[in-house]
Amino acid sequence: MNSSHSPLAAARVAGAKRSREVSIADIARVAGVSHTTVSRALRDSPLISEETRKRIQQLALEMGYTPNAIAQSLQTRRTNTIGLAVTSIADPFLSEVVRGIEEVARSAGLSVFLSATHNDPEQEIAVIETFHRRRVDGILVASSRMTGEYKQRLDQIRIPTVLINSQAESQYELLHWVAVDDVLGARLAVEHLLALGHRAIGYVGTSSRPRSCRQRLEGYRAALADAGLTPREEWVTMMRAEEASPQEDVLCGRRALQRLLDAGVTAVFCQNDMMAIGLLMACYRRGIAVPRELSVAGFDDIEMASCIIPPLTTVRQPRLELGRLAMQVLLDLLHEQEGHNHVLTPTLVVRESTAPPLASSDALPPSTTTE
Amino acid sequence: MNSSHSPLAAARVAGAKRSREVSIADIARVAGVSHTTVSRALRDSPLISEETRKRIQQLALEMGYTPNAIAQSLQTRRTNTIGLAVTSIADPFLSEVVRGIEEVARSAGLSVFLSATHNDPEQEIAVIETFHRRRVDGILVASSRMTGEYKQRLDQIRIPTVLINSQAESQYELLHWVAVDDVLGARLAVEHLLALGHRAIGYVGTSSRPRSCRQRLEGYRAALADAGLTPREEWVTMMRAEEASPQEDVLCGRRALQRLLDAGVTAVFCQNDMMAIGLLMACYRRGIAVPRELSVAGFDDIEMASCIIPPLTTVRQPRLELGRLAMQVLLDLLHEQEGHNHVLTPTLVVRESTAPPLASSDALPPSTTTE
DNA sequence: ATGAAAGCGCTAACAT
DNA sequence: ATGTTAGCGCTTTCAT
Numbered sequence: 001m002n003s004s005h006s007p008l009a010a011a012r013v014a015g016a017k018r019s020r021e022v023s024i025a026d027i028a029r030v031a032g033v034s035h036t037t038v039s040r041a042l043r044d045s046p047l048i049s050e051e052t053r054k055r056i057q058q059l060a061l062e063m064g065y066t067p068n069a070i071a072q073s074l075q076t077r078r079t080n081t082i083g084l085a086v087t088s089i090a091d092p093f094l095s096e097v098v099r100g101i102e103e104v105a106r107s108a109g110l111s112v113f114l115s116a117t118h119n120d121p122e123q124e125i126a127v128i129e130t131f132h133r134r135r136v137d138g139i140l141v142a143s144s145r146m147t148g149e150y151k152q153r154l155d156q157i158r159i160p161t162v163l164i165n166s167q168a169e170s171q172y173e174l175l176h177w178v179a180v181d182d183v184l185g186a187r188l189a190v191e192h193l194l195a196l197g198h199r200a201i202g203y204v205g206t207s208s209r210p211r212s213c214r215q216r217l218e219g220y221r222a223a224l225a226d227a228g229l230t231p232r233e234e235w236v237t238m239m240r241a242e243e244a245s246p247q248e249d250v251l252c253g254r255r256a257l258q259r260l261l262d263a264g265v266t267a268v269f270c271q272n273d274m275m276a277i278g279l280l281m282a283c284y285r286r287g288i289a290v291p292r293e294l295s296v297a298g299f300d301d302i303e304m305a306s307c308i309i310p311p312l313t314t315v316r317q318p319r320l321e322l323g324r325l326a327m328q329v330l331l332d333l334l335h336e337q338e339g340h341n342h343v344l345t346p347t348l349v350v351r352e353s354t355a356p357p358l359a360s361s362d363a364l365p366p367s368t369t370t371e
Numbered sequence: 372m373n374s375s376h377s378p379l380a381a382a383r384v385a386g387a388k389r390s391r392e393v394s395i396a397d398i399a400r401v402a403g404v405s406h407t408t409v410s411r412a413l414r415d416s417p418l419i420s421e422e423t424r425k426r427i428q429q430l431a432l433e434m435g436y437t438p439n440a441i442a443q444s445l446q447t448r449r450t451n452t453i454g455l456a457v458t459s460i461a462d463p464f465l466s467e468v469v470r471g472i473e474e475v476a477r478s479a480g481l482s483v484f485l486s487a488t489h490n491d492p493e494q495e496i497a498v499i500e501t502f503h504r505r506r507v508d509g510i511l512v513a514s515s516r517m518t519g520e521y522k523q524r525l526d527q528i529r530i531p532t533v534l535i536n537s538q539a540e541s542q543y544e545l546l547h548w549v550a551v552d553d554v555l556g557a558r559l560a561v562e563h564l565l566a567l568g569h570r571a572i573g574y575v576g577t578s579s580r581p582r583s584c585r586q587r588l589e590g591y592r593a594a595l596a597d598a599g600l601t602p603r604e605e606w607v608t609m610m611r612a613e614e615a616s617p618q619e620d621v622l623c624g625r626r627a628l629q630r631l632l633d634a635g636v637t638a639v640f641c642q643n644d645m646m647a648i649g650l651l652m653a654c655y656r657r658g659i660a661v662p663r664e665l666s667v668a669g670f671d672d673i674e675m676a677s678c679i680i681p682p683l684t685t686v687r688q689p690r691l692e693l694g695r696l697a698m699q700v701l702l703d704l705l706h707e708q709e710g711h712n713h714v715l716t717p718t719l720v721v722r723e724s725t726a727p728p729l730a731s732s733d734a735l736p737p738s739t740t741t742e
Numbered sequence: 743a744t745g746a747a748a749g750c751g752c753t754a755a756c757a758t
Numbered sequence: 759a760t761g762t763t764a765g766c767g768c769t770t771t772c773a774t
Contacts, residue, residue, distance in 0.1 A: 025765055034745045039769065049743060064527075069504045070450065071767035073441045084485075089470040090674075092463065099460040102487055111501060114455075114485040116473055130482060135392075156435075168605075246674060273758050277678045284680050303461070304615060307648045309655050309680045356710045394751055405761045410753065420759060442751035445766045 014348045022065045031059055038159055042067070048296035073135070082138045082330065083113045083131030085124070087145070087244055092302040093272070093319060094142055097164060100323025101140060110137070117143055119208070119244045120212075124150050132157050138330045140164065151175070160333035162326045166211065176339040178326040182212055184268065185315040185346035186219025189297045192313070192348055193267045194227050197356045198295060202265035203237045204256045206276055208244040213271050216299060220269055239275075246274045253278025257286065260294075265355040267295035273302045273314055280308060280353065281333050291355035301349055311351035318344055385505025393436045404432055410571030413438070432499065444506070453459065453509045453701065454484045456495065457617055458516070463673040464690060465513055466645070468535060471694025472511060479702055481508070488514055490579070490615045495521050503528050509701045511535065515615050521545070531704035533697045537582065538712075547710040549697045553583055556686040556717035557590025557640065560668045562658055563684070563719055564638045565598050568727045569666060573606045573636035575627045575646055579615040584642050587670060591640055595731045607632035610646075617645045637728040638666035644673045644685055651679060662726035682722035689715055 002122075006359035024042070033052065040048045041056035048056075073079040082105060086094050098114070105112050114137060115127040124143065131139055139154065142164040151168050154161050155175055163177040169328040170176075193201050203220045205213035217236065224231050237259045239252035260268055260279075270276040276298030283290050290296055290310060298305060301316035325342055333339040385652050388493055396414070399406040404423065410414030411419045412427035413436075419427075443449040453476060469485070476483050484507060486498040493515065499521075502510055510525065513535040522539050525532050534548035541547075564572050574591045576584035588607065595602050608630045611625035624646035631639055631650075641647040654661050661667055661681060669676060672687035696713055704710045 021767095025767075035681050035768085036746080036770085039767095040744085043769090047743060052743085066500070066503050068445075068506060068767055070441055070444045071750090074439075074445050074752090074767080075769045077750075079441065089473060090466045092466075092674075095461045095466045097461075098485075099487065102460060102485060105488065111484050111486070111505060113482050114469075114473060115477065115482070116470065129437070134482060135439060135441050238474060250678060269773080281680070303463075304678065305673050307621060307652060307675065307679070309652065319655050347752060392751095396751075406752085407754085407762080408760060410751095411760085414753090423759085439751055442766090443753080445751080445768090446753045448766075710768060 001210070011285050021068065022063050023068070024065075027056065027060055027063060027065060027210060030063070031056055061064040067115060077135075079135050079137055080109055080325075081136045082135065082140060083115065083128070083134070083136040084140045084142070085115050085117050085127045085131075086142045087119050088246075089114070089115055089116050090111040090248060092274075092304060093300050093317070096303075096319035097142055097323035097326075100320040100325075101327045102323075104324050104327040104331070108327075119143070119145050121145075121147060121149065123155055128153055128157060132159065137334055140160070140326055140330060141166070142188065142326075144211065146211070160330060161340070162330045162333070162339070164326045173233055173339070174333065176329055176333065176341055177265050177342070178322060178329060178342045180317045180322060180344045180346050182215035182346075183219040183222065185317070186216040187223045187300060188346065189269050189299065189313075189315050190223035191226075193269065193295060193297060193354060194223065194349065195285035196267070196295065196354060197359075198267040199229065199357075200263075200265045200267070201231070202260045202263060202268040203231070203239065203271075204239065204253060204260070204268060204279065206239045206241045206244075206249060206252045206275065206307050208241040208248060209271065213238070216269075216271055232263070234259070235265055237263070249274035250278035250281070253280075254282040257288075263293075267297070267354065269297045269299075271299060273298035273300045273305045273312060276353070277304065277315065278313055280310075291353050294352040295330060295357070296356055305349075306351065310353045313351045313354040314349055316347045316349045318346075372608050381700070392439065393434050394439070395436075396647065398427065398431055398434060398436060401434070402427055407432050409476050434653065442733040445640065448506075450506050450508055451480055452482050452484065452505065452507045453511060453698075454486065454499070454505070454507040455511045456488050456498045456502075457486055457513045459617075460485070460487050462617060463645075463675060464671050464688070467674075467675055467690035468694035468697075471696075472698045473694075475695050475698040475702070479698075490514070490516050492516075492518060492520065496524055499524055499528060503530065508705055509533070510702060511697055512537070513581065513697075517582070517721050531701060531710070532623050533701045533704070533710070535645035535693060535697050544710070547700055547704065548696065549693060549700060549715070550712045551688045551693060551715045553717075554590040556595065556688070558594045559717065559719040560670065560684075561591050562597075563721065564640065564666060564668060564725060565594065566694035567638070567666065567725060568730075569638040570600065570728075571634075571636045571638070572602070573608065573631045573634060573639040574602070574642075575608050575610065575624060575631070575639060576614045576642040576652065577610045577615075577620060577623045579612040579619060580663050584609070585602060587640075587642055594644050603634070605630070605638055608634070620645035621649035621652070624651075625653040628653035628659075633666040636665075638668070638725065640668045640670075642670060644669035644676045644683060645672045647685065647724070648679055648681055651681075651683070664729060666725040666728070668725055676720075677722065681724045684719050684722045684725040687718045688721045689717075705710065 024038040025035045028038045041053045139161040146166045155170050160174045165179045167177050174353045236255050241248045298312050298314035301314045305312040305314050329339050395406045395409040399409045412424045488495045488648050510532040517537045526541050531545045536550045538548050612619045669683050669685035672685045676683040676685050700710050
């Protein structure tokens, strides 16, 4: 409140004219020592006497000194900064991953630059270019698409990098990845449906996320094959979508219902939860009871999955862990330790959107299939 | 593939031993000019002859030069960086806001530091302290809580700042805000319920978001008052919750049902969509039909609101716009223009979770109220 | 225990 | 049109 009459009061007023931040030189001047001494004192160097250290730290506090991280970075060649590239910020799957990343980054003293790539090749390379310019210490990429050029750039840049849910091999020891086993996840879901007694099981995927689509389809096929079944061509429905957004996914799920009904399936495994939710919505509109008339399973276990009616049976990806682990691997890389790639195991979460099929004997005469 | 025999090939190999990035000095050496010339050439200075400019830019490209933003920042005192502090990254309301922010920030050439504060005073000040150290050009805060100390710090720091959904007055011209009119939003929802014929209308709020709770409660009260009604004490149910997380909100909504039923309301206005979703889930469990037996309205219009069954009637906050506008105001501030505060107008989105009350004559004898 | 001096990679004022 | 020099704010030898 009342301005003290210490030497700094003057300094502060003088400096206030056009807000240049106080520097170690300013402190040095006031303290009557060299700026080197100030630097040392502030960093608790053992070279400094207890007394001057205290005095200087106190002075720094009073003068409202805040170290200039930019200058530090230029000198030390470390920015304590990482770049995080995501496909979309509003994606409910990614937001939890980002949370995990930011959490461990911050506890390690790193700040994170967040950028969205929107699944667009140009933006992708622009983003990593920016990260490079800013001299981030490491890069994390959570992107559904990972084209050759993108990976190549990451490889060239020579900044420690960890890919999330997107494998890659690199010639340098700087490109690593952490992923969830999609094939296994799909198997779990389909095996669950098989165990319930379903035989005609559909799959819905979207072209906007080709990699996960392919892998989950593979798991779906493998599970059916193990049960001695070969999916009929109509059971597998691929929806076209340019954008990889939650809204698009919901739409895909919605539009898929008719085709699945025509194909005569009694259960559907969806590439992700948003599509399953779209499917559920379409069922609601058509008066089709889930799970009584149609079982629906998703993938991801986003927050929403347990809030929906009926609560969705789905494959849980450990999203928070995925983010934390990716950041942890990057930390290892930054500490010159060897980085390890990881495959996380998804788990099945059975809720209420799946049930045994309507046995033809229970219900309607076999001839009256859903038309 | 095949290494060219240009002078740079040597430079690159030599430099590759321990990855020091190429600098303008390196380019100058190879080009046989001063580093100043290189600097100018790369920035398209009119002082440089067309010819050498081309030559140098070409050289820079070949040598794989990437400007060092840290060094530039130190010199120019501009980092082209902003800090974004959010309560929680995984909050579906905020993620859309963040998307809007990042979008306009990036198109203005700014990178954004993302940090979560978890509604914790200590983390809040730590976060802005970090932003300050990093010399961000501006700060954006989307935090449900805004204590005095927090605001005070922001005011001291003297970095252009814009608050999202959280008013504040500042003595400097650097602290601004952009917000949605909560009172009006609540009015819209409650007036809608009144228009449907409801008289006993409940409100559910949570202690974890006191500001918005207070304001929305105020709108609720005002709407009722305008209709000549005074809410009975039991109609207003405040749920205790420490954490301000989506999950907590859902839980609050779930747990509120019994109290609301006891209070005898026929419609409920919830502080936000997550609470409404929790309430819907509780109704589903108890076999209470929404909207036939109970109308439910939310606030925010998060993505999920339209995906839920039944689709939720709610008050739409223009989330994307909110983010974009906040960033736009910050941009104005950064360009030394005067910043303006904004109040955005929410709109009512009528979906299927609200309907006229079960007129006692239609249905059950008046004595048989919900027990 | 402290200071002088150099330098991180860049921009910009001041020569020429 | 190009070069010289001086910082930006800090850390880090190397002296003393």
